[in-house]
Amino acid sequence: MHQYLKNKECPLLSEDVLAELKNNGIKTVLAFLSRDSEALIHACSLTYQEVVSVKKVLFAKYSALPCSATDLLDQPSVAPLASGCDRVDGLLGGGLPAGDLVELCGPSAVGKTQLCLAWAAAALLAGARVLVADAKCEFSVARCRRLLRRRGRSAQECDRLLERLQYAQVFSMQELLALLEAVRSRRRLHAGLRLLVVDSLAALAAPLLASPGFIGFGLLTDVGTTLKSVAAECRLTALVTNDLVQSEPGGGERPALGLAWLHVPHHRLLLSRETSTAPGPLAQPPRAGPRRTATLAKSISAPCGTSADFLVTGAGVEEAPTAQKRSAPED
Amino acid sequence: MTSRACRQVAMLACDSSPCGESGRQLLARLAPRPDLGSVLTELCPHHPVPGDIVEISGPGGSGKTQLLMECVAAALSCDSTSAVVLLDTDRHVRMPRLLQLLQRHLPSAAAARSAASRLELLTATSSQQARVALEALLARLEEHAGVLLLAVDSLSAFYWSDRHALGRVGERADAWYRQLGQQLVRLAGRGRLVVVATRHSLSAGATGWHHMGAEWSAAVTRSVCLRPQQGAVEATLRMVARTEVAAPPPPSLWKRRFVITDEGVRWLEVLADNE
Numbered sequence: 001m002h003q004y005l006k007n008k009e010c011p012l013l014s015e016d017v018l019a020e021l022k023n024n025g026i027k028t029v030l031a032f033l034s035r036d037s038e039a040l041i042h043a044c045s046l047t048y049q050e051v052v053s054v055k056k057v058l059f060a061k062y063s064a065l066p067c068s069a070t071d072l073l074d075q076p077s078v079a080p081l082a083s084g085c086d087r088v089d090g091l092l093g094g095g096l097p098a099g100d101l102v103e104l105c106g107p108s109a110v111g112k113t114q115l116c117l118a119w120a121a122a123a124l125l126a127g128a129r130v131l132v133a134d135a136k137c138e139f140s141v142a143r144c145r146r147l148l149r150r151r152g153r154s155a156q157e158c159d160r161l162l163e164r165l166q167y168a169q170v171f172s173m174q175e176l177l178a179l180l181e182a183v184r185s186r187r188r189l190h191a192g193l194r195l196l197v198v199d200s201l202a203a204l205a206a207p208l209l210a211s212p213g214f215i216g217f218g219l220l221t222d223v224g225t226t227l228k229s230v231a232a233e234c235r236l237t238a239l240v241t242n243d244l245v246q247s248e249p250g251g252g253e254r255p256a257l258g259l260a261w262l263h264v265p266h267h268r269l270l271l272s273r274e275t276s277t278a279p280g281p282l283a284q285p286p287r288a289g290p291r292r293t294a295t296l297a298k299s300i301s302a303p304c305g306t307s308a309d310f311l312v313t314g315a316g317v318e319e320a321p322t323a324q325k326r327s328a329p330e331d
Numbered sequence: 332m333t334s335r336a337c338r339q340v341a342m343l344a345c346d347s348s349p350c351g352e353s354g355r356q357l358l359a360r361l362a363p364r365p366d367l368g369s370v371l372t373e374l375c376p377h378h379p380v381p382g383d384i385v386e387i388s389g390p391g392g393s394g395k396t397q398l399l400m401e402c403v404a405a406a407l408s409c410d411s412t413s414a415v416v417l418l419d420t421d422r423h424v425r426m427p428r429l430l431q432l433l434q435r436h437l438p439s440a441a442a443a444r445s446a447a448s449r450l451e452l453l454t455a456t457s458s459q460q461a462r463v464a465l466e467a468l469l470a471r472l473e474e475h476a477g478v479l480l481l482a483v484d485s486l487s488a489f490y491w492s493d494r495h496a497l498g499r500v501g502e503r504a505d506a507w508y509r510q511l512g513q514q515l516v517r518l519a520g521r522g523r524l525v526v527v528a529t530r531h532s533l534s535a536g537a538t539g540w541h542h543m544g545a546e547w548s549a550a551v552t553r554s555v556c557l558r559p560q561q562g563a564v565e566a567t568l569r570m571v572a573r574t575e576v577a578a579p580p581p582p583s584l585w586k587r588r589f590v591i592t593d594e595g596v597r598w599l600e601v602l603a604d605n606e
Contacts, residue, residue, distance in 0.1 A: 002459070003459060029459075029463065030459060030462055030463060030466070033463060033466045033467075034466055034510075034514075055470070058463070059463065059466075059467045059470070062459065062460060062463045063453075063460065063463045063464045063466075063467045064418065064453040064454055064455035064456075064460045064461060064463070064464035065453070065454055066451055066452070066453050067451075067452045067453075067454065068448065068450075068451065068452070069426050069429065069447040069448065069450040069451075069452055070444065070447055070448045072426040072452070073426050073427065073430060073444070073447065213495060213498070214491055214494045214495045215495055217491035217494070217495065218491050218492045218494065218495025218496065219495070220491065221488075221489060221490070221491040221492040221495075222492050225456055225457075225488070225489070225492070226456075228422040229422070229456050232422055232454075259391075259531075259532070259533060260491045260533075262390070262391040262392075263390070263391030263392070263421075263531045264391075266422075266423060268392075297392070298391065298392040300396065300423050300425065300428075301425065301428065304392070305562070
């Protein structure tokens with residue numbers, strides 16, 4: 001965090017100059033840049049023009065990257081990634097938006113991983129690459145292959161498509177950070193990457209949140225920052241799954257990982273599942289399982305509070321029948 | 332090569348201005364600024380003036396970034412030459428949305444695009460990067476006084492990462508963010524611009540604590556607190572008017588609700604106005 005002044009920053013910062021600055025309490029890049037140039041020439045043997053030159057080098061190296069708004073507007077747009085379930089995709093404006101961090105939040109076995117699989121299959125069918133960071137060993141590549149087969153692809157085509165899916169098991173936040181930094185620094189190697197799945201972030205971060213020294217919250221913030229940077233720079237969607245926890249005794253549920261994470265994602269889908277297993281009045285495909293609901297709880301671009309019902313079937317994620325589609329009464 | 336020659340080779344092309352400022356810089360700094368407040372009347376009844384600091388705080392998803400983008404669009408629209416700098420640490424700002432807001436203020440899409448070209452976006456991926464960017468802006472403002480508004484989204488994006496990096500002792504993190512607040516105050520004062528910054532609620536409940544510290548709270552002249560409520564957002568504005576009198580007047584209170592639509596922020600009824 002504190003970048004210390006070093007000779008390699010600029011040849012003008014010789015060991016003698018660094019020692020003089022250190023004697024005057026100026027050890028870091030920020031401390032050097034925040035002092036007036038007139039004050040710095042009294043703290044070391046650099047001339048005024050040399051101080052200005054060093055400042056320019058440090059600003060160029062350590063300042064935030066400037067960008068013109070019109071350059072961003074002129075970037076070619078990337079189509080949203082649709083899962084095949086129009087209603088769920090409609091919550092996000094047509095599918096997973098490129099450049100954004102999307103969170104799927106819900107209790108266990110509600111369908112978070114199934115939705116990730118559906119979007120991963122869609123990305124592969126669109127000719128893109130997918131990277132999966134699996135922390136719970138629940139992301140089934142075999143299931144992904146079955147979804148591709150159900151879309152009419154031959155066995156050979158499925159094998160060819162799956163070559164574009166990179167699967168990595170991660171068991172710690174540090175491993176996840178290293179994987180994300182590798183994607184960021186080796187963008188040419190990951191050209192065509194459209195979807196990055198982390199399943200699940202809660203499994204990785206939750207054990208650290210109670211650690212002393214705020215290491216859990218610190219790493220969580222670093223992961224959130226890096227996920228958003230990778231999503232923006234590589235024009236992909238970062239899709240993470242998270243659990244729900246009880247907010248307080250007798251209170252409602254809220255996303256896990258605390259206030260430190262609550263504001264991070266660009267979009268948050270809350271998933272729930274109907275608890276009754278008795279057959280209802282609405283016609284449902286056989287072996288579809290319970291009806292599930294996705295509600296848009298947070299979004300930077302779409303109205304919140306909208307929801308969509310879906311089913312998890314052998315073909316992936318499908319729309320649940322609406323109230324108009326009722327089964328014919330038995331005579 | 333002599334040591335003097337080595338140092339000359341190592342120097343980049345630099346400004347050879349002596350200490351102090353030139354007559355041109357002085358005139359640029361003292362020139363009258365465009366009236367930002369006329370298009371920000373909805374946000375607060377008494378519009379901000381150069382040197383003011385507006386803080387927008389609230390929980391995640393309450394509309395802080397949307398409100399900030401409204402301020403940016405208003406600043407870019409009020410004058411055809413003024414520039415706006417946006418320091419983005421949260422990556423929640425979207426340029427197509429900003430263009431949409433500009434088209435609400437300006438007569439044509441071309442005018443909106445021209446206004447967007449005067450926005451400089453600084454994207455920071457760390458706290459240090461953000462603070463160095465602010466120092467660079469301060470150095471530039473002393474030469475180029477065309478920036479009307481500095482928008483920061485947000486002040487708290489890296490707080491937990493910084494807290495972990497600076498160790499278990501909270502005072503070091505407090506000092507870091509106190510210095511960040513001092514940088515923004517210097518920018519507002521010396522740069523004669525309006526600073527609008529968003530801040531996440533990092534603690535649950537109304538504890539009153541926030542990571543920027545008491546010195547920053549005292550420097551903020553307009554504090555807007557957002558609270559999502561029943562499909563809308565309740566904005567509570569506390570305002571301290573700038574005055575030369577030693578004893579500042581008590582802050583005034585102003586409450587209003589708004590909703591975020593496709594066209595932007597739509598203000599609803601005024602809930603309380605005790606001015």
